Amino acid sequence: MNRWVRLWSAFVGMVMIGNLQYAWTLFAEPMVKAHEAQQWQLSEVQWGFGLFIAAGTWAMPFFASYIDKYGPRFFMIVAGLFCAVGWGALGYVPNLISFYVLFSVAGIGVACVYACGVSTAVKWFPDKRGIASGIITAGYGGGAFLFNPLFDYLIQVLGYSNTFIWTGVVHGGLIALSGLVLVNPPSTYKVAAAAAKANVRRHDLQFTYSEMLRTPQFYFLFVAMLSVAIGGLMVTASVKPVATDFGIGHTALTIALILYPLANALSRILWGSVSDSLGRERTMFIAFLLQAIFLVGLTTVGRQGDAIWVALVALVFLTWGELYVLFPAVLADLYGSKNSAGNYAFLYSAKGFASLLGAGLATNLFEMTGTWDYAFFGSAGLALLSAF
Numbered sequence: 001m002n003r004w005v006r007l008w009s010a011f012v013g014m015v016m017i018g019n020l021q022y023a024w025t026l027f028a029e030p031m032v033k034a035h036e037a038q039q040w041q042l043s044e045v046q047w048g049f050g051l052f053i054a055a056g057t058w059a060m061p062f063f064a065s066y067i068d069k070y071g072p073r074f075f076m077i078v079a080g081l082f083c084a085v086g087w088g089a090l091g092y093v094p095n096l097i098s099f100y101v102l103f104s105v106a107g108i109g110v111a112c113v114y115a116c117g118v119s120t121a122v123k124w125f126p127d128k129r130g131i132a133s134g135i136i137t138a139g140y141g142g143g144a145f146l147f148n149p150l151f152d153y154l155i156q157v158l159g160y161s162n163t164f165i166w167t168g169v170v171h172g173g174l175i176a177l178s179g180l181v182l183v184n185p186p187s188t189y190k191v192a193a194a195a196a197k198a199n200v201r202r203h204d205l206q207f208t209y210s211e212m213l214r215t216p217q218f219y220f221l222f223v224a225m226l227s228v229a230i231g232g233l234m235v236t237a238s239v240k241p242v243a244t245d246f247g248i249g250h251t252a253l254t255i256a257l258i259l260y261p262l263a264n265a266l267s268r269i270l271w272g273s274v275s276d277s278l279g280r281e282r283t284m285f286i287a288f289l290l291q292a293i294f295l296v297g298l299t300t301v302g303r304q305g306d307a308i309w310v311a312l313v314a315l316v317f318l319t320w321g322e323l324y325v326l327f328p329a330v331l332a333d334l335y336g337s338k339n340s341a342g343n344y345a346f347l348y349s350a351k352g353f354a355s356l357l358g359a360g361l362a363t364n365l366f367e368m369t370g371t372w373d374y375a376f377f378g379s380a381g382l383a384l385l386s387a388f
Helices: 003-022 024-034 042-070 075-090 097-126 127-144 144-158 160-181 218-246 250-278 280-299 306-318 323-335 340-348 350-369 374-386
Strands: none
Touching: 003 024, 003 075, 003 097, 003 127, 003 144, 003 160, 003 250, 024 042, 024 144, 024 160, 024 218, 042 075, 042 097, 042 340, 042 350, 075 097, 075 160, 097 127, 097 160, 097 323, 097 340, 127 144, 127 250, 127 323, 127 340, 144 160, 218 250, 218 280, 218 306, 218 323, 218 340, 218 350, 218 374, 250 280, 250 306, 250 323, 280 306, 280 323, 280 374, 306 323, 306 340, 323 340, 340 350, 350 374
């Protein structure tokens, strides 16, 4: 089977799990309102989103090593079941504990799909690692531009509880189906690579995760990924609550819900392609520096009007989504692609810590201070740290 068929099948699975992350902001406020009698707070609900991301990223090292060894097909089917049950039941949780547990189950399903997708890209496309990783993660970051308006419509028509059920079943089924054609390439698989560019490292060394964890470069990458991930995850979780606080109209919010996933997807393809020629580190510096600038702009000049706010939300994601392309690519450049799923799982776990800070802690700061400024300025400072 053509390797591009496998890539685009994995892309479909990535779109499905991306919807669960990027549509969440539409459910947060309805869930708080539905549990007014239990006095649920927005921050408590957003900690659930943080746990959803954290459970997925922290589960990846466990699953990824088996994906490298046995292939992705079985894990995609299991992931579909986890997403269908975990996400679909969220509308009927009786308390916060069950909400946290079920959301974490969905997160574990997301972890399986993400590890399978990234592994497919780097294993089948050693000659086009940057652009292949860009395409596969663009599915995760960009598919929501079609589905966010649909989620919004379904919540208004069916209610948020029924929307959870129907979208859970459909997304879980499509994840399982997309995994049926996914396998690891044979050990003899080779592709005629393009002439190596001086700006991108290439070698024949294949590090295991234990060997990788003994090198200082891994920890620099971990801190950098943690630092730059926080701001985008904060905006992902709270774009609707932020719009409410800033007095942004519903039409502008709807446009933002379409544009920011597109910008997120474009960032992965754009910066992934640039990094293949300019080099990973130079590309990281430019993108992360711009990310810091746009985060500051969103909480300052972004308050001056709907159009400005929408533009800055899109720019934040245009300079944020690339971290999910550049980090797996640079990791494979440094440590080889043979154990790419397992190796990247350890680095990707930084996203779990970032989600707790960007979703839960940032919302706590807002509730304590009455302003989003502290969270946005802090996130911008961390993005700047990541650039340097």
